[in-house]
Amino acid sequence: MNGILGSTTLDVVVGLVFVYLLLAIICTSVNEWIAGVMKVRSNNMASAIEQLLDAQPGGKDGAANWFLQQFYSHPLIAGMRRQNAKQARPSYLSARTFATAVMDIATPQKPGVITFTDLEVGIRALPDGDVRKTLLALILNSQNDLAKAQKNIEDWFDDTMARVSGWYKRTTQIWTVAIALLLTVASNADTMRITSTLWKNPTLRAQVVESAKNRTEAPESSVSVEYKDKNNPLKPTAKVTKEELGILSQLLGWTNAPLKPGDWPQRILGWFLTIVAVSLGAPFWFDVLNKVMNIRSAGRPPDEAAKAAPATTTATAK
Amino acid sequence: MGSLRTRVSAAICTCALLIGAAQAETLVLSLKFVDDVKNKATITTTLEVDAHPSTPHPISSGGNDGDIHMAGRSDEVQLPLVAEIINARSEADSLATLKKTHQGTNVPVTGVWRIWFEHLGKEDQIQGDPVDVPTTSNPAHLFEIHPITNFNNKEILDSFKEIPGYTAYPAKTAFPFYEKVPATIEATNSSISITSGEGKYNYAEFVIELAGTVATTDDALFVLANVFDKDNEEEPLTSDARRMVFIKNTSAATQVANLSQGDRLHVLGIPRVNLAEVAAIASQSPIQTHLPYEMIIVAVLP
Numbered sequence: 023m024n025g026i027l028g029s030t031t032l033d034v035v036v037g038l039v040f041v042y043l044l045l046a047i048i049c050t051s052v053n054e055w056i057a058g059v060m061k062v063r064s065n066n067m068a069s070a071i072e073q074l075l076d077a078q079p080g081g082k083d084g085a086a087n088w089f090l091q092q093f094y095s096h097p098l099i100a101g102m103r104r105q106n107a108k109q110a111r112p113s114y115l116s117a118r119t120f121a122t123a124v125m126d127i128a129t130p131q132k133p134g135v136i137t138f139t140d141l142e143v144g145i146r147a148l149p150d151g152d153v154r155k156t157l158l159a160l161i162l163n164s165q166n167d168l169a170k171a172q173k174n175i176e177d178w179f180d181d182t183m184a185r186v187s188g189w190y191k192r193t194t195q196i197w198t199v200a201i202a203l204l205l206t207v208a209s210n211a212d213t214m215r216i217t218s219t220l221w222k223n224p225t226l227r228a229q230v231v232e233s234a235k236n237r238t239e240a241p242e243s244s245v246s247v248e249y250k251d252k253n254n255p256l257k258p259t260a261k262v263t264k265e266e267l268g269i270l271s272q273l274l275g276w277t278n279a280p281l282k283p284g285d286w287p288q289r290i291l292g293w294f295l296t297i298v299a300v301s302l303g304a305p306f307w308f309d310v311l312n313k314v315m316n317i318r319s320a321g322r323p324p325d326e327a328a329k330a331a332p333a334t335t336t337a338t339a340k
Numbered sequence: 341m342g343s344l345r346t347r348v349s350a351a352i353c354t355c356a357l358l359i360g361a362a363q364a365e366t367l368v369l370s371l372k373f374v375d376d377v378k379n380k381a382t383i384t385t386t387l388e389v390d391a392h393p394s395t396p397h398p399i400s401s402g403g404n405d406g407d408i409h410m411a412g413r414s415d416e417v418q419l420p421l422v423a424e425i426i427n428a429r430s431e432a433d434s435l436a437t438l439k440k441t442h443q444g445t446n447v448p449v450t451g452v453w454r455i456w457f458e459h460l461g462k463e464d465q466i467q468g469d470p471v472d473v474p475t476t477s478n479p480a481h482l483f484e485i486h487p488i489t490n491f492n493n494k495e496i497l498d499s500f501k502e503i504p505g506y507t508a509y510p511a512k513t514a515f516p517f518y519e520k521v522p523a524t525i526e527a528t529n530s531s532i533s534i535t536s537g538e539g540k541y542n543y544a545e546f547v548i549e550l551a552g553t554v555a556t557t558d559d560a561l562f563v564l565a566n567v568f569d570k571d572n573e574e575e576p577l578t579s580d581a582r583r584m585v586f587i588k589n590t591s592a593a594t595q596v597a598n599l600s601q602g603d604r605l606h607v608l609g610i611p612r613v614n615l616a617e618v619a620a621i622a623s624q625s626p627i628q629t630h631l632p633y634e635m636i637i638v639a640v641l642p
Contacts (some may be wrong), residue, residue: 051623118415238628245624247617247632248580252552252601255562255583256379260620305526308626 031220033105033231036314037220038213040234041273042299043307044266045211049201049300056197062288063190070186074179078153089153092225096123119177124175128157138168191198195301202300210275212292213299216273230269231318236267238315240309359632365457366464366535367419367482369615373467374532378615381560381585382489383453385414387423389441391477396428396435401507405543410438411474411481418468422478423449425487426638427499434491443473451488452587452636455573455613457521457539458482467531486610487638489587500590502639503543511569512514515577518611523631527622534618536631542610545641547603548572551581554596561586561593567635570606583614583634592640602612606642609635 026095046263057063072090080088093099098119130135136144142161148154160178205211220227247258281289299307342548377383392410399406408428412420424437425431441447461480489497523536548565553561564581568574584607586593596605 047624054623245621245627245629247620249552249564252564252581253555255552255555255564256557256616257585258614258617258620260617260624262624305626308526 030224030227032314032318033227034217034220036311036318037227037273038217039307039311039314040230041211041270042302043237043304043311044262044270045202045205045296045300046302046304046307047262049198049205050304052201052205053194053197056201057194062193066186066190066193066298068180069189071115071231074182078151078339079119079149080151084149088153089148092127093123096127098123098126109154117179117180121172121175124157125172136168136172138164138166138171139170141171142297198303199297199301202297206293206296206300209270210276211274211296211300212289213295214292216292216296219273226269226272230273233265233269234311234316236263238312246300254274346589364535364537365460365482366533367381367455367457368464368466368531368533370467371527371530371532374615374619377437377453378619379562381452381557381587382450382564383416383485384448384450384490385416385485386446386452387412387414387449387485389438389445389447390443390474391479391561392438392441393477394439396425399503399505403542405506408438409477410441411477411479411585413471413473417453417483418471419465419483420471420474420479420481421483422459422481423451425491425496425499425575426487427501427503431491431496431499433494434488434496437494447492448490449485449488449492450490451485452585452612454484454486454610454636455482455534455615456484456542456611457631458542459539475565487636497587497590500587500592500638501642502608506543508543508545509541510571511544511577512572514541514544514611515546515567515569516620517541518633519578519630521633522628523617523619524626524628528625532618532622532625534613534631539611539631542634542636543608545570545606545608546577546610546635547606548584548605549576550596550599550601552601554586554599556588556597559588561596563590565597568604573604583616584609585612585634585636587636595640596637605640607635607637608639608641609637611635640641 069091075090075093076087078089079086080092085091099115107125125136128148129140131147132140133142138161145154145157145161147208148157156178157175160174161171164174179333220230245260245262249255249258251257387410389410389412391412393408396406396408398404405426406428407424407426410423412421412427425434428435437447459478459481465482478521487499489495489500519538521536521539523534524629526533547568549566552568553563563584563585563586566576566581567578568576584596586596591618592607597604611633612635614632614634617634620633621627621629
């Protein structure tokens with residue numbers, strides 16, 4: 023084909039974007055696995071709850087973090103722990119559940135339905151502490167309206183969670199870059215070399231473009247679901263088709279050929295570009311891939327484009 | 341000439357994209373919700389009933405299925421939703437209770453959660469966003485509690501039976517469609533979004549052949565099965581075994597519990613998105629794929 027649209031250049035771009043997408047997906051999966059193993063979400067949540075509810079004594083023995091202990095043992099919160107994990111803390115908590123538990127702990131004198139006065143009396147009865155001060159400030163701004171008081175407590179929680187979300191995102195981003203670095207070097211995912219290989223090898227280029235097309239079009243999805251044990255319908259697993267893994271193996275990897283000293287700057291630049299690209303995340307590259315594939319389709323002769331049109335519709339339907 | 345061809349191609353693609361965009365919608369679910377319900381059949385909630393018709397649908401074919409709809413809101417779901425009683429005419433007590441409700445009446449409801457892109461709206465539906473008070477009994481919704489198993493603390497599992505006088509969609513029509521519904525699945529740290537086009541073929545009649553043993557959970561029996569049309573039990577209609585969901589203590593569940601791999605059953609079922617498969621695929625997201633689905637078995641047919 024002539025021109026930029028549908029040219030070799032565009033196919034190389036498709037191939038490169040596709041490789042970035044696959045590497046970003048692997049990166050995300052590893053990141054999620056690490057987050058799960060290290061309980062990052064629940065630990066972040068625990069830190070936030072501690073920040074909110076610590077330093078409030080209470081109870082008969084005047085324990086320094088009495089309110090926090092009461093919170094975790096409240097049935098609404100205790101019920102969220104995973105089975106057989108007594109020490110586990112919840113990874114997710116809604117503002118409403120938080121506020122309901124806090125208000126319930128603050129009003130031990132009035133089990134069941136409470137009024138604004140019950141809440142105020144209960145909070146004032148707490149010993150001096152950070153939670154007492156905060157709760158009083160929140161409810162006294164609610165014009166004696168229990169619903170508004172609850173809303174203020176929910177907003178207090180939401181504001182803190184917004185900060186937690188920020189910590190989580192920053193932690194995830196650091197891990198993403200670290201994993202991208204390891205993945206890139208381990209697989210020798212050198213952008214310069216990948217580009218050169220795609221440019222020089224039309225067969226491989228065509229294969230990569232076809233796989234990229236499959237990933238963006240539903241009729242030939244590149245991810246399938248399987249039940250490894252037909253007797254266990256509760257555990258489906260996803261698997262990337264071998265075709266995609268095969269493509270990666272043809273474009274990535276180390277060879278036995280020794281590098282000349284002068285090749286290292288280019289290799290390091292190639293790695294750097296890959297690391298930056300992979301760190302942008304799978305959703306970014308998926309969007310880019312869809313756009314590039316659409317440009318590629320638009321550049322085809324009408325007969326070819328007409329054949330591809332229905333598939334393109336499903337690929338970008340939103 | 342080349343420029344004209346390019347413009348024509350671009351115009352065709354743009355039109356195709358616009359048509360696609362008009363016929364699809366995105367549903368964003370919280371990851372916790374997906375984890376909670378993906379291997380469950382039912383959900384229990386207090387439904388704030390906002391609108392309902394006075395009588396059930398007539399019975400013939402297609403949408404005339406004898407169900408009665410009620411639109412409402414639920415703190416547990418936090419999405420526009422509709423709940424439905426099947427074989428509604430045989431549930432006199434529940435109909436009487438429903439008739440007494442008015443906008444905002446709270447009714448405890450348990451039923452099969454069901455996501456299906458059948459009643460698309462103009463806007464994406466995001467779990468947790470404020471839900472507008474519905475003004476009709478069938479507003480734009482992607483989430484249903486359908487069929488209801490317990491309404492106002494009265495069990496109505498006896499409504500899980502053949503719908504007399506109703507002609508369901510034949511398997512050879514419904515399953516080729518279910519198998520090829522395109523969808524985009526994308527996950528974030530806290531949510532999963534599913535974008536798909538309009539779903540159809542609510543009730544299908546088909547034959548299943550068990551591909552494994554039946555797994556029992558708190559509220560359901562799950563089994564993988566191959567699907568056939570009742571008029572052609574030689575060629576399966578699905579590319580692989582699909583998950584079948586039987587609701588515990590229904591007549592159909594009692595019958596399947598006694599079956600083994602290779603046994604067959606002629607059934608009536610409703611499709612829903614298979615969130616266990618969506619969650620599995622989400623690990624590889626973003627991806628464009630076929631919408632993962634499973635079948636809720638309503639009745640065993642003769």
